[in-house]
Amino acid sequence: MDCKQITDNLFAFHEGTIPHELHYSIEEHLSSCASCAKLNAGFKKYCDLIDIEKEAEPNPFATTRILQHIESAFNRPESRNTPLWLKIMQPVAIAFALMSGILIGSYSAKTRDSSTGHVTAKTEQIQFLKSDFYITEFTDEDRILDLNN
């Protein structure tokens, strides 16, 4: 029996699933080889750990939590199951409404100018007025001139 055989059969040795003769010779080797005995003792701790984990019990309130989770999943409002076409159409409809708002707004601004009788001065007219009256700067309000009066 050499040390290699010990490392190859550690699991089986602890499970007791190896033949009697091999088990006996491993025990004999362990009693004479300090490093293998140390390895065996360390490995036994891992085997014991498996046995400890096997005995672990879940929280007694786990059943209630699971049932609550199932209950809440089935009580969710139907809106969570929105069809795909509606999920796509919603942002499209919002974008369309925004664009319409902008277009209607700009159109109504134009019509308001003509309805009040105010005409927006063109750039050439502004240049003419500037040179004729020696006005160097116009403010924003000056751009709307009542040319009818």
Added chain:
Amino acid sequence: MTDPELIDGILQRDRNAFQYLVSHYQKQVIKTAFYFLGNMEDAEDLSQEIFLDIIHSMKSFKQSSSLSTWIYRITVNKSLNQLKKQQRKGIAVRLESFFRVQTDNSKSHDAEPYVTAADYEEKEKRELLHSAINRLPENQRIAFVLNKFDDQSYKQISEIMNIGLPAVESLIHRAKINLQKHLIPQFSEYQKT
């Protein structure tokens, strides 16, 4: 309640059937998830998703195997997926815990006076054991965990994994050899292998 009655009840969204399903299978589901994840809280959280999945996919249950075997399959798959998710998050978690240890070093000793050296050693060993198990190839890991932790027979494992008995035997044998290889280097004194 028999299996066909339970299946029928679940398909009809009967609350009594849900209750029976959970009370009857929760221990099996949580414990199996725990053996794979190595953390009871994570296993309990995951079990909620597993039961929801069982209920939702009951329509697709062909009844070619027993209900228990089918539930085992779902539990194993969900646990492995969860483990993969956790591994993906692993680096971030390790970094976070590293910095937490750095900043809270003195505080943690004051806050947990009941944690003994033996507890630390056991925790460390548990982490090493699970990391060694997680290094096994997936099939070996499933067969080993179901056999060693869950005490499932080779026949039950062959049904859960949908493979032959010799394949199960071979997987478990190779898993044990690989696990020995992964665990033995932990004993730094041992240099003979």
